[in-house]
Amino acid sequence: MKTMNCGCGCSRTDLPWEGRGTKLDISGCRFSLYPMTNDFVSVILGALEKTDTSAVWSQSDALSTVYRGKLSYVADAVRGIFVHAWRSDVHMALEGQFSKGCPGDTDGDSLLGREEPLPNMPGIKDKHFPVLCKLALYPMSTENYIDEIAKVWRMAEEAGLNPVSIHYATRICGDVHAVFDYLESVCRLMEQSVPHYILHFTLSVNSPTNEE
Amino acid sequence: MKTMNCGCGCSRTDLPWEGRGTKLDISGCRFSLYPMTNDFVSVILGALEKTDTSAVWSQSDALSTVYRGKLSYVADAVRGIFVHAWRSDVHMALEGQFSKGCPGDTDGDSLLGREEPLPNMPGIKDKHFPVLCKLALYPMSTENYIDEIAKVWRMAEEAGLNPVSIHYATRICGDVHAVFDYLESVCRLMEQSVPHYILHFTLSVNSPTNEE
Numbered sequence: 001m002k003t004m005n006c007g008c009g010c011s012r013t014d015l016p017w018e019g020r021g022t023k024l025d026i027s028g029c030r031f032s033l034y035p036m037t038n039d040f041v042s043v044i045l046g047a048l049e050k051t052d053t054s055a056v057w058s059q060s061d062a063l064s065t066v067y068r069g070k071l072s073y074v075a076d077a078v079r080g081i082f083v084h085a086w087r088s089d090v091h092m093a094l095e096g097q098f099s100k101g102c103p104g105d106t107d108g109d110s111l112l113g114r115e116e117p118l119p120n121m122p123g124i125k126d127k128h129f130p131v132l133c134k135l136a137l138y139p140m141s142t143e144n145y146i147d148e149i150a151k152v153w154r155m156a157e158e159a160g161l162n163p164v165s166i167h168y169a170t171r172i173c174g175d176v177h178a179v180f181d182y183l184e185s186v187c188r189l190m191e192q193s194v195p196h197y198i199l200h201f202t203l204s205v206n207s208p209t210n211e212e
Numbered sequence: 213m214k215t216m217n218c219g220c221g222c223s224r225t226d227l228p229w230e231g232r233g234t235k236l237d238i239s240g241c242r243f244s245l246y247p248m249t250n251d252f253v254s255v256i257l258g259a260l261e262k263t264d265t266s267a268v269w270s271q272s273d274a275l276s277t278v279y280r281g282k283l284s285y286v287a288d289a290v291r292g293i294f295v296h297a298w299r300s301d302v303h304m305a306l307e308g309q310f311s312k313g314c315p316g317d318t319d320g321d322s323l324l325g326r327e328e329p330l331p332n333m334p335g336i337k338d339k340h341f342p343v344l345c346k347l348a349l350y351p352m353s354t355e356n357y358i359d360e361i362a363k364v365w366r367m368a369e370e371a372g373l374n375p376v377s378i379h380y381a382t383r384i385c386g387d388v389h390a391v392f393d394y395l396e397s398v399c400r401l402m403e404q405s406v407p408h409y410i411l412h413f414t415l416s417v418n419s420p421t422n423e424e
Contacts, residue, residue: 030380032414034246034305041420059379062421063305063346063414066379093246093275095307095414097348099380103358109379134275136309138350138410145352146315167271167278167321168242168311168410198350198380200412202244202275202307208253209274 021103026110027071027187029078031096032064033085043092047085052119053077057111064095069111071100071191072118075184080120083127083176086205094203098187101140101196131176132204133161134169137186140196148193152186159185179203233315238322239283239399241290243308244276245297255304259297264331265289269323276307281323283312283403284330287396292332295339295388298417306415310399313352313408343388344416345373346381349398352408360405364398371397391415 035043055073059066067074075098082094139148153170156163159182161172172179183201190197247255267285271278279286287310294306349364351357365382368375371394373384384391395413402409 028379030378032305032307034248036246036248036250036252038248038250040248040303061378061383062419062423063344063383063416064381068379091252093244093307095244095305097380097412102380105379132275136410138352140350140357141355143353166242166273167240167280167317168309168314169276171273171275198348200309204275207274209272211274 022105022107024107024110025070025112026068026105026107027074027098027100027191028066028068029074029096029098030064030066031078031094033081034093034095035085035087036091036093039090043085043087043090047081050084050123051077051080055111055114055116055119057109059109068109070114071098071184071187073111073114074098075180075187076118076120079176079180080124082180082203083124086127086129086176088129089206091206091208092204096201096203098183098199098201099197100187100191101194103141103196125177128175128177129205131174131179132207133172133179133183133201134166135172135183135186135199135201136169137190138198138200139190139194140198142194145194148190151189151193155185155189156182176203234317234319236319236322237282237324238280238317238319239286239310239312239403240278240280241286241308241310242276242278243290243306245293246305246307247297247299248303248305251302255297255299255302259293262296262335263289263292267323267326267328267331269321271321280321282326283310283396283399285323285326286310287392287399288330288332291388291392292336294392294415295336298339298341298388300341301418303418303420304416308413308415310395310411310413311409312399312403313406315353315408337389340387340389341417343386343391344419345384345391345413346378347384347395347398347411347413348381349402350410350412351402351406352410354406357406360402363401363405367397367401368394388415388417
């Protein structure tokens with residue numbers, strides 16, 4: 001059968017896509033780490049080694065890595081790899097997309113049985129550094145997507161993340177944990193509000209660009 | 213007035229967002245270049261210097277750059293900077309999002325009077341190198357977004373870009389110009405098909421990861 005991709009764009013195996021989708025509680029995050037250094041391989045591999053991915057389903061290719069499972073564990077693993085990859089003297093970006101509810105998703109490629117505490121948080125919660133972030137939220141299958149965005153903007157204000165509008169995205173900034181807490185809370189709100197969402201985000205640390 | 217951001221997420225200056233939007237032919241691309249080398253600043257600045265941005269409205273911050281104007285010129289400028297930034301020995305990624313039609317967009321921050329030939333194409337059309345690409349398309353304000361995706365998938369097949377489905381995205385690969393031609397043709401189809409779309413894409417060159 002032909003494997004196709006939906007706009008969001010998860011796996012589909014038929015055309016048209018009928019009878020697909022999952023009722024399981026599967027969230028996912030596809031992300032890429034970009035350390036702007038000659039040592040980018042060791043930065044990435046070192047971070048991977050320190051990150052506990054036992055609570056998520058994981059797959060990597062030349063472009064990115066995807067974690068799938070319960071949202072709290074997916075978010076914990078992405079936060080873990082980002083904090084572990086951080087170096088005080090390296091400009092680095094992480095590009096990612098959280099998503100849940102694609103009508104073409106499947107029950108497979110996930111890990112949902114985990115019940116234990118978050119495996120990465122204890123090792124990273126005391127590391128703090130400032131993060132610049134841009135994000136763009138896409139609530140799908142709803143005409144009122146603007147209303148959902150409004151809620152999320154207010155959440156950023158309430159979290160003290162100083163949201164600023166830029167064309168095609170919103171910028172926020174704050175401590176790494178405040179930013180990750182916010183991204184996860186946006187996902188929580190979306191999974192209660194819309195059948196399908198995608199939250200694209202980019203994190204940046206140690207940028208040499210001075211902004212006034 | 214408070215500046216806010218829609219999901220897609222362009223600028224809004226009121227809440228709720230009424231009476232906004234533009235009927236002008238403004239497409240945009242927000243993107244970031246990530247050269248994985250100690251020389252990342254000179255790679256980026258060198259590429260900026262060689263790229264003719266006279267046909268687009270442009271703005272940069274610490275996270276990304278945005279070009280706005282007629283689609284052909286926006287796409288020409290992004291292609292220009294990517295080709296100019298390419299070095300045979302540097303692993304580099306470009307993360308971007310093409311978009312048009314956000315209901316909260318404005319008439320401003322654009323350049324639409326240009327009629328001349330594409331300014332960057334003559335200087336880059338004979339440079340060729342293979343590119344890996346992942347993309348995710350979000351046709352907004354339509355319930356049938358899956359149908360739009362199906363068309364776009366077939367276009368990738370017809371263009372010989374070997375589309376492969378991965379969770380939350382589609383992968384394609386090909387010569388840099390074939391990939392950019394395809395991205396632009398997806399935008400052309402979307403602007404005829406839906407009132408508002410966003411096309412997220414990531415380009416990668418010279419990855420050290422071997423895939424079987």
